[in-house]
Amino acid sequence: MTIKFPLLLAVFPVYQAWDLYQLAVSAVPAYHWVTEAAATAAFISILYLVIRDRKQASHAFEALKKSADASARALIERNEGAQQSTRNFLQSMQDQFDAWSLTPAEKDVALLLVKGLSLEEVARVRESGAKTVRQHAANVYAKAKLEGRHQLAAYFFEDLLAPLATPVKR
Known part of the structure; x- marks a missing residue:
């Protein structure tokens, strides 16, 4: 069973939120609470950047795939055009041979x-x-x-x- 990457990354912020809640209800020094909050904010920021970059890469891949498909279709059309041109040329030769x-x-x-x-x-x-x-x-x-x-x-x-x-x- 494979776990999806975004789901795996989402576990940490949930754990951090729970940890921050535990710190808030217990008597811990304020610097510890601030440090944990900063680490959570940094991770969420990094998570946002990773997800954004993955979406951009996915869009770029789709655009590249569409471009490759369009190029393949254009190549097929060119090949079909060349084959038709060859058939027309050979038919023209045969017509002249008949003449x-x-x-x-x-x-x-x-x-x-x-x-x-x-x-x-x-x-x-x-x-x-x-x-x-x-x-x-x-x-x-x-x-x-x-x-x-x-x-x-x-x-x-x-x-x-x-x-x-x-x-x-x-």
Whole structure:
């Protein structure tokens, strides 16, 4: 069984009040009575300060907790916003791939090339031959009327800096 801190501290003033009463009804020197009264007043003052500081700390903790909760919610919202932005960007890429009439394999290769993979890495990821990937890449560049992987990547990254537009048929 645990005893609460304020309850434990409240026992002393009650004892001191009883002790002061006993001193008042008995014949003791006045300095003893004054000393006991001063000690009781000092303890009550210290008790007040401790309780006040605990309340202030509790309020500060609650404010900090609310701030941390607000920060966590803001982080979740930012992450959701970033994920939605990524989904929108990928959808915009897929729409453009459709406008260029790319096959599913060509779309896959184009996406991996935009992500920065080399032709050999694309071949490993797709578990296909390097020559097949080269042919798909060449088909993508021809259908998009682009000269290579750098222009392909630039085509989509420029969209990140510009407002969303409808896919362009080349």
